[in-house]
Amino acid sequence: PDGYTIGGFNDSVMTMVPNLQSNIRWDILRDFEPVSLVATVEWGLIASNNSSYKTAADLIAAAKAAPGKIDYGSGGPGSPQHLAMAMFASAAGISLTHVPYKGATQAATDVAAGQIPVGFQGLGTVAALVRGGQLRLIGVTTEKRLSQFPDVPTVSESGLPGFFFNSWFAIMAPAGTPKDIVARLNAEAVNAVADPEVRRKLEDLGFVVRGSSAPELGALTREQLAKYARVIKEMGIANE
Template sequence: MIVPLAAGSAVDAAARIVADKMGRNLGQAIVIENQPGAAGLIGAGNVAKAAPDGYTIGGFNDSIMTMVPNMTPKMPWDILKDFEPVSLVATVEWGLVVPADAPEKTAADLIALAKKQPGVLNYGSGGNGSPQHIAMALFASQAGLNMKHVPYKGATQAAMGVAGKEVDAAFQGLATVTSLIKANKVRLIGVTTPKRMPQFPDVPTVSESGMPGFEFNSWFTMMAPAGTPKDIVHKLAAEVQKALADPEVREKLAAQGLTPRGTTPEELGAATRAQLAKYGALIKANNITAE
């Protein structure tokens, strides 16, 4: 499984948990190979070029699938034509964080403060066009806020920027910031799930705290090269669902801030098309470009 992201990322962590269980069920080890760089274009391209026999698959996030294609004029591959969807394996749940001693306790507090000081507050992201950038652009657009964007060289660096008070806020995958939350280096003031999370029962959703209907997460999906036989694709999808049915796997994913999903190939295909359109409109409206 080629993961076009760095080792230690939320998707990498999820891939290792699920692939390990799938491998044991299949009696066939699944080796994770990290191929980060160029916003995932290189690693994903190597999946697209691999033999379509089910022995090389991709572990992607939705940034690679639906954000980067909307920001890259000359894509080396087409997400809808060069890959076979296998399954949306899990979603990486997200939260809104501020420095530990910041005055804001909820998303509503941040909205109120940003409206009082337009153009003064700033937020960190993993880079121009990163999921952190997209999440805050969506939030600011819906709330009518003017906040300065501070791009870092990765999600982890952006999280540390919040902890070090270099920036006032950031949206982050919970897998990236859970340790900082527990160490009281950042404060989680909202989660972007439809309902409160069992791991953080006292933290309100962004939706219930000033932004009705606001939701954001990122994906961990499995994709195969185009032309992979349908029976192999459906076999892999079935093995994903079998692995996700294991309580130990679900517990490990939850501890990383992930929600098990396990869709059919057809469901992932439909979700990809919808997400491409959604982020295409948002990126165009906010003039977001990749670095």
């Protein structure tokens, strides 16, 4: 490895897929060298306009009153939307019915159409629908409220204290790439995301620009890989 082969990966590939598929031929910790975190995608709990849910607490109360009777959509079995809602339901002590779609956009569109009442989605997928009044954003899964949606409470403050979920994108190099080359790649990546034009383009796409050191990305990968291993096992989630 000489630094001329690098890859951009999302956390689904890096930390969810290895816990859902036993036949993959690579190991994210063994076969790759972390370079830098690039950006995160913040997430939100969405509800159709014809539902009665205005906060996470409303959904939790309704689900406790009617266990298993409320459907939620996801991008498919084992998708980030599936994991987010499974984690939410487990933490809240409620039972919801999973309706898998063939992609996140289709799931979001059906919430907007009133075909399904709720779901979790990356804000980049649903921001335009929210701003256009086509669906309701009833909570964000960040630690603090977002400047883009200052009137929308966090899920943590509006029904489920401590709940947090996001996704992220990172740059990786092949294992064995010399450390001085990794350091150079990291410096270039951090400089790139600090560029105002690059930041603007990423933010326009719904990303929150980050940047990190290589060790920070490595630690984040190990932490999330272990967390999703535990969540997927405890909740019996399968990539059907």
